[in-house]
Amino acid sequence: MHTATVRRRDTGNYLCSLYYIHLCFIEIIMNRGTVELLKLGTRCAWRRPHQVLMNTIPVRHASLFAATAMCKQSNFGAKQHRLKHKSFQERQDSRVRKPKSERNTKENQLEEAKQFVDVELPEILDAVTRPAFKKCDDLLLALTNTPSLLEKFKIEVDGKERPLIQLGSFTRPSTTELLFLPTMPSLANPIVQKISRFDRYLDPSRTPDGKVRIVIPRITTKRREDTIYEMSRLEGETLPKIHDRRKHALKQLDEIAPHLEYHNKMTLTSEIDEKLKAAETRFKTDLAEKVYDVRHATLDTDVEETLAEESSA
Numbered sequence: 001m002h003t004a005t006v007r008r009r010d011t012g013n014y015l016c017s018l019y020y021i022h023l024c025f026i027e028i029i030m031n032r033g034t035v036e037l038l039k040l041g042t043r044c045a046w047r048r049p050h051q052v053l054m055n056t057i058p059v060r061h062a063s064l065f066a067a068t069a070m071c072k073q074s075n076f077g078a079k080q081h082r083l084k085h086k087s088f089q090e091r092q093d094s095r096v097r098k099p100k101s102e103r104n105t106k107e108n109q110l111e112e113a114k115q116f117v118d119v120e121l122p123e124i125l126d127a128v129t130r131p132a133f134k135k136c137d138d139l140l141l142a143l144t145n146t147p148s149l150l151e152k153f154k155i156e157v158d159g160k161e162r163p164l165i166q167l168g169s170f171t172r173p174s175t176t177e178l179l180f181l182p183t184m185p186s187l188a189n190p191i192v193q194k195i196s197r198f199d200r201y202l203d204p205s206r207t208p209d210g211k212v213r214i215v216i217p218r219i220t221t222k223r224r225e226d227t228i229y230e231m232s233r234l235e236g237e238t239l240p241k242i243h244d245r246r247k248h249a250l251k252q253l254d255e256i257a258p259h260l261e262y263h264n265k266m267t268l269t270s271e272i273d274e275k276l277k278a279a280e281t282r283f284k285t286d287l288a289e290k291v292y293d294v295r296h297a298t299l300d301t302d303v304e305e306t307l308a309e310e311s312s313a
Helices: 011-032 034-043 076-084 088-096 100-144 146-152 185-198 221-256 262-295 301-312
Strands: 003-006 050-053 154-157 160-163 168-174 177-182 212-215
Touching: 100 146, 100 221, 100 262, 146 168, 146 177, 154 185, 177 185, 185 212, 221 262
Parallel strands: none
Antiparallel strands: 003 050, 154 160, 168 177, 177 212
16 A cells, blocks of 8 residues: 655644644534544644555645645555456456557467477577588598598589599509599599698599599508597587577577567577587587597508607617
Protein backbone atom coordinates (compact mmCIF):
# COMPACT_ATOMS: atom_id res chain seq x y z
CA MET A 1 0.00 0.00 0.00
CA HIS A 2 1.40 3.40 -1.00
CA THR A 3 2.07 5.80 1.82
CA ALA A 4 3.42 9.32 2.05
CA THR A 5 4.87 11.12 5.04
CA VAL A 6 3.27 14.50 5.69
CA ARG A 7 5.44 16.95 7.68
CA ARG A 8 4.62 20.20 9.42
CA ARG A 9 5.02 23.16 7.09
CA ASP A 10 6.26 26.60 8.03
CA THR A 11 4.29 29.04 10.16
CA GLY A 12 2.48 30.61 7.23
CA ASN A 13 1.12 27.34 5.98
CA TYR A 14 0.26 26.33 9.51
CA LEU A 15 -1.80 29.51 9.96
CA CYS A 16 -3.37 28.85 6.58
CA SER A 17 -4.44 25.42 7.77
CA LEU A 18 -6.00 26.98 10.85
CA TYR A 19 -7.84 29.38 8.59
CA TYR A 20 -9.08 26.45 6.52
CA ILE A 21 -10.27 24.62 9.66
CA HIS A 22 -12.11 27.78 10.66
CA LEU A 23 -13.88 27.86 7.31
CA CYS A 24 -14.68 24.18 7.57
CA PHE A 25 -16.04 24.75 11.07
CA ILE A 26 -18.44 27.38 9.75
CA GLU A 27 -19.48 25.08 6.88
CA ILE A 28 -20.07 22.14 9.22
CA ILE A 29 -22.07 24.18 11.69
CA MET A 30 -24.25 25.39 8.84
CA ASN A 31 -24.67 22.15 6.91
CA ARG A 32 -23.09 18.93 8.20
CA GLY A 33 -22.78 18.84 11.96
CA THR A 34 -20.15 18.23 14.59
CA VAL A 35 -19.12 14.73 13.41
CA GLU A 36 -17.85 16.06 10.08
CA LEU A 37 -15.71 18.56 11.94
CA LEU A 38 -13.83 15.74 13.66
CA LYS A 39 -13.32 13.97 10.35
CA LEU A 40 -11.92 17.04 8.66
CA GLY A 41 -9.68 17.67 11.63
CA THR A 42 -8.10 14.24 11.29
CA ARG A 43 -7.63 14.78 7.56
CA CYS A 44 -5.66 17.96 8.01
CA ALA A 45 -2.21 17.62 6.41
CA TRP A 46 -0.43 19.97 8.82
CA ARG A 47 -1.04 18.32 12.15
CA ARG A 48 1.74 16.38 13.90
CA PRO A 49 3.96 14.27 11.53
CA HIS A 50 2.31 10.98 10.67
CA GLN A 51 1.80 8.69 7.66
CA VAL A 52 -1.22 9.31 5.50
CA LEU A 53 -2.48 6.43 3.33
CA MET A 54 -2.51 7.84 -0.17
CA ASN A 55 -5.20 5.51 -1.51
CA THR A 56 -7.60 6.19 1.37
CA ILE A 57 -7.03 9.73 2.70
CA PRO A 58 -6.64 12.69 0.35
CA VAL A 59 -3.77 15.09 1.08
CA ARG A 60 -4.62 18.77 1.26
CA HIS A 61 -2.33 21.49 -0.09
CA ALA A 62 -2.78 25.22 0.55
CA SER A 63 -1.36 28.56 -0.41
CA LEU A 64 -0.81 31.36 2.09
CA PHE A 65 -4.20 33.10 1.88
CA ALA A 66 -6.39 30.50 0.20
CA ALA A 67 -8.29 27.47 1.33
CA THR A 68 -6.65 24.11 0.81
CA ALA A 69 -7.60 21.89 -2.14
CA MET A 70 -7.64 18.09 -2.19
CA CYS A 71 -5.13 16.41 -4.49
CA LYS A 72 -6.16 13.64 -6.83
CA GLN A 73 -6.69 10.37 -5.00
CA SER A 74 -4.35 7.52 -5.90
CA ASN A 75 -5.78 5.23 -8.57
CA PHE A 76 -3.68 2.22 -7.52
CA GLY A 77 -6.67 0.48 -5.96
CA ALA A 78 -8.82 1.22 -8.97
CA LYS A 79 -6.24 -0.35 -11.27
CA GLN A 80 -6.15 -3.47 -9.14
CA HIS A 81 -9.92 -3.62 -9.22
CA ARG A 82 -9.96 -3.44 -13.01
CA LEU A 83 -7.31 -6.16 -13.29
CA LYS A 84 -9.45 -8.56 -11.28
CA HIS A 85 -12.02 -8.67 -14.08
CA LYS A 86 -9.48 -9.38 -16.84
CA SER A 87 -8.69 -12.82 -18.17
CA PHE A 88 -5.25 -14.37 -17.92
CA GLN A 89 -4.48 -13.60 -21.56
CA GLU A 90 -5.55 -9.98 -21.14
CA ARG A 91 -3.38 -9.56 -18.08
CA GLN A 92 -0.46 -11.12 -19.96
CA ASP A 93 -1.05 -8.71 -22.83
CA SER A 94 -1.09 -5.78 -20.45
CA ARG A 95 2.20 -6.88 -18.90
CA VAL A 96 3.90 -7.53 -22.23
CA ARG A 97 2.23 -4.49 -23.81
CA LYS A 98 2.60 -5.97 -27.28
CA PRO A 99 -0.11 -7.02 -29.72
CA LYS A 100 -0.83 -10.62 -30.59
CA SER A 101 0.69 -10.29 -34.07
CA GLU A 102 4.01 -9.24 -32.56
CA ARG A 103 3.92 -12.16 -30.13
CA ASN A 104 3.40 -14.49 -33.09
CA THR A 105 6.42 -12.88 -34.70
CA LYS A 106 8.43 -13.69 -31.57
CA GLU A 107 7.33 -17.33 -31.81
CA ASN A 108 8.42 -17.46 -35.45
CA GLN A 109 11.74 -15.89 -34.53
CA LEU A 110 12.23 -18.50 -31.83
CA GLU A 111 11.64 -21.30 -34.36
CA GLU A 112 14.11 -19.73 -36.81
CA ALA A 113 16.67 -19.36 -34.04
CA LYS A 114 16.29 -23.02 -33.07
CA GLN A 115 16.70 -24.07 -36.70
CA PHE A 116 19.87 -21.99 -36.94
CA VAL A 117 21.34 -23.60 -33.81
CA ASP A 118 20.31 -27.16 -34.72
CA VAL A 119 20.95 -27.19 -38.49
CA GLU A 120 23.03 -24.27 -39.74
CA LEU A 121 25.56 -23.99 -36.92
CA PRO A 122 26.83 -27.62 -37.29
CA GLU A 123 27.30 -27.00 -41.02
CA ILE A 124 29.28 -23.84 -40.28
CA LEU A 125 31.51 -25.68 -37.82
CA ASP A 126 31.98 -28.52 -40.29
CA ALA A 127 33.07 -26.01 -42.94
CA VAL A 128 35.66 -24.66 -40.47
CA THR A 129 37.20 -28.04 -39.66
CA ARG A 130 36.89 -29.72 -43.07
CA PRO A 131 39.98 -28.09 -44.70
CA ALA A 132 42.17 -29.08 -41.76
CA PHE A 133 40.90 -32.68 -41.90
CA LYS A 134 41.56 -32.85 -45.63
CA LYS A 135 45.08 -31.49 -45.22
CA CYS A 136 45.81 -34.01 -42.44
CA ASP A 137 44.51 -36.86 -44.60
CA ASP A 138 46.79 -35.78 -47.42
CA LEU A 139 49.77 -35.56 -45.07
CA LEU A 140 49.10 -39.06 -43.77
CA LEU A 141 48.62 -40.41 -47.26
CA ALA A 142 51.81 -38.73 -48.47
CA LEU A 143 53.69 -40.43 -45.66
CA THR A 144 52.28 -43.92 -46.05
CA ASN A 145 51.08 -44.24 -49.66
CA THR A 146 52.46 -41.63 -52.03
CA PRO A 147 51.10 -43.13 -55.30
CA SER A 148 47.53 -43.07 -53.98
CA LEU A 149 47.98 -39.43 -52.99
CA LEU A 150 49.24 -38.42 -56.43
CA GLU A 151 46.18 -39.95 -58.06
CA LYS A 152 44.01 -37.51 -56.07
CA PHE A 153 45.96 -34.43 -57.09
CA LYS A 154 43.91 -31.94 -59.14
CA ILE A 155 45.36 -29.69 -61.82
CA GLU A 156 43.56 -26.70 -63.31
CA VAL A 157 42.97 -27.18 -67.03
CA ASP A 158 40.95 -24.67 -69.07
CA GLY A 159 39.55 -23.11 -65.90
CA LYS A 160 38.46 -26.43 -64.35
CA GLU A 161 40.25 -28.67 -61.88
CA ARG A 162 40.71 -32.25 -63.04
CA PRO A 163 42.28 -35.23 -61.22
CA LEU A 164 45.84 -36.02 -62.18
CA ILE A 165 44.90 -39.58 -63.12
CA GLN A 166 42.69 -38.19 -65.94
CA LEU A 167 45.52 -36.16 -67.45
CA GLY A 168 47.99 -38.97 -68.11
CA SER A 169 49.30 -42.33 -66.95
CA PHE A 170 51.62 -43.53 -64.16
CA THR A 171 54.45 -46.01 -64.46
CA ARG A 172 56.63 -47.35 -61.64
CA PRO A 173 60.09 -48.31 -62.88
CA SER A 174 61.30 -49.01 -59.31
CA THR A 175 59.99 -49.11 -55.77
CA THR A 176 61.30 -45.61 -55.08
CA GLU A 177 60.39 -43.87 -58.31
CA LEU A 178 57.25 -42.86 -60.24
CA LEU A 179 56.96 -41.56 -63.80
CA PHE A 180 53.94 -39.63 -65.01
CA LEU A 181 53.32 -39.15 -68.73
CA PRO A 182 50.83 -36.28 -69.29
CA THR A 183 48.57 -36.29 -72.32
CA MET A 184 49.66 -32.70 -73.07
CA PRO A 185 53.35 -31.76 -72.62
CA SER A 186 52.34 -28.25 -71.50
CA LEU A 187 50.92 -29.73 -68.28
CA ALA A 188 54.30 -30.97 -67.06
CA ASN A 189 55.40 -27.67 -65.48
CA PRO A 190 52.12 -27.00 -63.59
CA ILE A 191 52.21 -30.56 -62.23
CA VAL A 192 55.79 -30.16 -61.00
CA GLN A 193 54.97 -26.82 -59.33
CA LYS A 194 51.89 -28.10 -57.52
CA ILE A 195 53.56 -31.26 -56.21
CA SER A 196 56.56 -29.22 -55.03
CA ARG A 197 54.32 -26.81 -53.11
CA PHE A 198 52.50 -29.66 -51.42
CA ASP A 199 55.41 -31.73 -50.08
CA ARG A 200 59.10 -30.88 -50.39
CA TYR A 201 60.00 -34.53 -49.77
CA LEU A 202 58.45 -35.64 -53.10
CA ASP A 203 61.03 -33.66 -55.13
CA PRO A 204 59.37 -33.82 -58.61
CA SER A 205 61.31 -32.95 -61.77
CA ARG A 206 60.68 -32.81 -65.52
CA THR A 207 62.55 -35.19 -67.79
CA PRO A 208 63.76 -34.20 -71.30
CA ASP A 209 61.10 -36.39 -72.93
CA GLY A 210 58.24 -34.49 -71.24
CA LYS A 211 57.59 -36.86 -68.35
CA VAL A 212 57.37 -35.97 -64.65
CA ARG A 213 59.73 -37.92 -62.44
CA ILE A 214 58.72 -38.27 -58.77
CA VAL A 215 60.94 -39.82 -56.12
CA ILE A 216 58.97 -41.65 -53.44
CA PRO A 217 60.51 -40.57 -50.12
CA ARG A 218 61.33 -43.12 -47.48
CA ILE A 219 59.57 -43.05 -44.10
CA THR A 220 62.11 -41.75 -41.60
CA THR A 221 61.90 -40.46 -38.05
CA LYS A 222 62.52 -36.90 -39.20
CA ARG A 223 59.78 -37.11 -41.79
CA ARG A 224 57.34 -38.46 -39.22
CA GLU A 225 58.22 -35.62 -36.85
CA ASP A 226 57.74 -33.06 -39.62
CA THR A 227 54.33 -34.54 -40.42
CA ILE A 228 53.27 -34.43 -36.75
CA TYR A 229 54.50 -30.85 -36.49
CA GLU A 230 52.43 -29.88 -39.54
CA MET A 231 49.32 -31.51 -38.05
CA SER A 232 49.90 -29.68 -34.76
CA ARG A 233 50.18 -26.42 -36.67
CA LEU A 234 46.86 -27.11 -38.37
CA GLU A 235 45.30 -27.79 -34.97
CA GLY A 236 46.62 -24.50 -33.61
CA GLU A 237 45.14 -22.63 -36.58
CA THR A 238 41.74 -24.35 -36.51
CA LEU A 239 40.86 -24.22 -32.80
CA PRO A 240 40.79 -20.39 -32.62
CA LYS A 241 38.51 -20.38 -35.67
CA ILE A 242 36.09 -22.69 -33.82
CA HIS A 243 36.17 -20.39 -30.79
CA ASP A 244 35.51 -17.34 -32.98
CA ARG A 245 32.36 -18.99 -34.31
CA ARG A 246 30.69 -18.36 -30.94
CA LYS A 247 30.84 -14.59 -31.33
CA HIS A 248 29.55 -14.77 -34.90
CA ALA A 249 26.82 -17.26 -33.91
CA LEU A 250 25.54 -15.00 -31.12
CA LYS A 251 25.59 -12.01 -33.46
CA GLN A 252 23.66 -13.93 -36.10
CA LEU A 253 21.23 -15.12 -33.42
CA ASP A 254 20.48 -11.50 -32.50
CA GLU A 255 19.90 -10.68 -36.16
CA ILE A 256 17.54 -13.63 -36.67
CA ALA A 257 15.55 -13.15 -33.45
CA PRO A 258 16.06 -9.67 -31.95
CA HIS A 259 13.00 -9.93 -29.67
CA LEU A 260 13.79 -13.20 -27.91
CA GLU A 261 12.90 -13.48 -24.26
CA TYR A 262 15.76 -13.72 -21.82
CA HIS A 263 15.31 -17.38 -20.82
CA ASN A 264 14.98 -18.49 -24.47
CA LYS A 265 18.12 -16.60 -25.40
CA MET A 266 20.06 -18.14 -22.51
CA THR A 267 18.87 -21.63 -23.53
CA LEU A 268 19.99 -21.14 -27.14
CA THR A 269 23.30 -19.68 -25.98
CA SER A 270 23.98 -22.77 -23.86
CA GLU A 271 23.14 -24.99 -26.86
CA ILE A 272 25.59 -23.02 -29.00
CA ASP A 273 28.30 -23.52 -26.37
CA GLU A 274 27.56 -27.26 -26.27
CA LYS A 275 27.82 -27.61 -30.05
CA LEU A 276 31.06 -25.65 -30.13
CA LYS A 277 32.48 -27.83 -27.38
CA ALA A 278 31.37 -30.99 -29.21
CA ALA A 279 32.94 -29.78 -32.48
CA GLU A 280 36.20 -28.97 -30.71
CA THR A 281 36.28 -32.36 -28.97
CA ARG A 282 35.52 -34.21 -32.21
CA PHE A 283 38.24 -32.30 -34.06
CA LYS A 284 40.83 -33.04 -31.38
CA THR A 285 39.86 -36.74 -31.26
CA ASP A 286 40.06 -37.25 -35.02
CA LEU A 287 43.33 -35.37 -35.23
CA ALA A 288 44.79 -37.44 -32.39
CA GLU A 289 43.93 -40.60 -34.32
CA LYS A 290 45.77 -39.31 -37.39
CA VAL A 291 48.79 -38.37 -35.28
CA TYR A 292 48.73 -41.88 -33.81
CA ASP A 293 48.79 -43.35 -37.33
CA VAL A 294 51.75 -41.16 -38.21
CA ARG A 295 53.68 -42.14 -35.08
CA HIS A 296 53.16 -45.83 -35.81
CA ALA A 297 53.94 -45.67 -39.52
CA THR A 298 56.47 -48.33 -40.49
CA LEU A 299 59.96 -46.91 -40.77
CA ASP A 300 62.34 -47.78 -43.58
CA THR A 301 65.03 -49.62 -41.59
CA ASP A 302 67.66 -49.38 -44.31
CA VAL A 303 67.39 -45.60 -44.47
CA GLU A 304 67.40 -45.31 -40.66
CA GLU A 305 70.55 -47.40 -40.41
CA THR A 306 72.25 -45.32 -43.09
CA LEU A 307 71.30 -42.08 -41.34
CA ALA A 308 72.53 -43.47 -38.01
CA GLU A 309 75.87 -44.39 -39.55
CA GLU A 310 76.23 -40.95 -41.14
CA SER A 311 75.42 -39.19 -37.87
CA SER A 312 77.89 -41.36 -35.89
CA ALA A 313 80.61 -40.76 -38.46
